[in-house]
Amino acid sequence: MTRSRARRLLERGTWPEVSRIGDVLRTESIGGLLLLVATVVALLWSNSPWSASYAALSGVRVGPAAWHLDLTLAGWAADGLLAVFFFVAGLELKREFVAGDLRDPRRAVLPVAAAVGGMVVPAVIYTLVNATAAGGSLAGWAVPTATDIAFALAVLGVISTHLPAALRTFLLTLAVVDDLLAIVIIAVFYTAALAWLPLLLAAVPLAGFGLLVRRGVTSAWLLLPLAVATWALVHAAGIHATVAGVLLAFTVPVRPAAGAPGAGLAHRLEHRWRPLSAGVAVPVFAFFAAGVSIAGVGGGTGIANAVTLGIAVGLVAGKTVGVVGATWLVQRFTRARLAEGVSWWDVLGIGLLGGVGFTVSLLIAELAFGTGTTQDGYAKIGVLLGSTTAAVLAAVVLRLRNRYYRLLCAEEEVDADADGVPDVYERTDR
Structure with a gap:
């Protein structure tokens, strides 16, 4: 294979895909800022003199006990609202692999490998830290394996970085695959x-829902009862109810019916439900999940606990090593090279952003240790500490590349022929 034809990793995708992902990132960035606000409010309230009222609010029970749905408000946020989040993630994942750039296995291998590496290495690090340490627990091995796309994009929004389109796409698809694995x-x-x-x-x-969406039915009056029934029965089966969100999403067709104009139903449902997921479901869950009393966990010594350390180190070091290492291995064994203008510092920045594991990490912590337990508190401190550290380090790395990003974005926005598509996506030499 000649050098000119060598496959490039993290090269630009097609303009329709880049444009669509840009819209997704804008919505998720706003949701990420709301997530930050909800987290700060929860932490301040739970560590204030009025912390008892926060605990009381979280413990309020609502719902029919006869159907085993008399859940606390915190439980409704984790089991109910996060099902919306995973429904949107499922739609995004299916669209990526059916109609997006990732339908090409050559493009899919990198984010899939990076997601796997970014889950395996943190789990190994957590296990090693907790295997022999006093007070350690192997039950939380999966807590540091998650990536929070909304929180990560909020970091990008705060530092105002002009991340190249290929890297933004990589971050999003990595997080989507990460959600599926989670x-x-x-x-x-x-x-x-x-x-x-x-x-x-x-x-x-579930079959009824799938049959209706296959026929193009979009009426909420018909689809919502079936979705809620699927969710309730999955919950009653003992499986975490968020799984129902992914199952429902996978029944939705991605491509429009033959001869039908416009986008497919998956795109329309994603467009309709993403603002609710990013702007309501995830922030509300974070509000109830992030409220841990720092002084009340282990007498204020929670930061030295093996669970806390395993999660924090797993998120910061594990995610970075996993993502960067997987990218290097893909390059090594496929003879591919990084796209022109993309450096390993960019990959390092994305790897660090992958360590911002918040929403799903908090959810897994509650499932692993039990909501409100001492070890759940240790885990939450680890998630907060690791995510904050990863965010700060990622901001430093990406800030150093900010000037170059700005120049790249300026090039991408040039549209000399005024056809609505930047010229860089119309080149025939790529």
């Missing part, structure tokens, strides 16, 4: 007891 981990490793009858019954409304 939901598999939740379903397989954090399902204590499985009730087969509700699980089998869940297939009925």
Whole structure:
């Protein structure tokens, strides 16, 4: 293979895909800022003289007890609202692999490998830290494996970096694959007891939902009852109810029907539900999940606990090594090279941003240790510490590259022929 034809990693995608992802990132960035606000409010309230009122609010029970749905407000946020988040993530994942740039295996291999590496290495680090340490617990091995796309993009918004389109796409697709792997981990490793009858019954409304969306039905009056029934039955089966969100998303067709104008139903539903996911579901969950009393966990010594250290080091070092290492391995064994203008400092910055694991990490911590337990508190401190450290380090690295990013974005925005597509995406020499 000649050098001119060598495959390039992190090269620009197609203009429609880059444009679509730009719209996604803008929505998620706003949601990430709301997530930051919700987290700060929860931390201040739970560590204030009025912390008892925060605990009381989180523990308020709502729902029919006869259907095993008398959940606390915190439980509704984790089981109910996060199902919306995973529904949107499922739509995004399916669209990426069916109609997006990742339908090409050559483009898909890098974010998939990076997501796997970014989950395996943190889990190994956590296990090594907790295997022999006093007070350690192996139950939380999966906590540092998650990446929070909303929080990561909020970091980008705060530092005002002009991240190249290919790297923004890489970050988003990596996080989407990460979400899928996380939901598999939740379903397989954090399902204590499985009730087969509700699980089998869940297939009925799920099939009905799939049949309607396949026929192009978009009426909320028809789809929502079936979605809620699927969610409730999956919850009753003992599987975390967020799995229902992914299952429902996978039934939605990505491509429009033959001869039908416009985008496919998956795109339209994603466009409709993403603001609710990013602007409401995730911030509300963060508000109830992030409120840990620092002084009340281990007498204020939680930072030295093995669970805390394992999660924090896993998020910061594990994610970075996993993402950068997987990218290097893909380059090494496929003979591909980084795209022109992209450096390993960029990959390092993305790897560090991958260590901003917040929403799903907090969810897994609650499933692993039990909501409100001492070890759950240690885990939350680890998630907050690791995510904050990763965010700061990523901001430093990406700030150093900011001037170059600005020049690259200026090049991408040139549209000399005024056809609505930047000229850089119309070159035939790429």
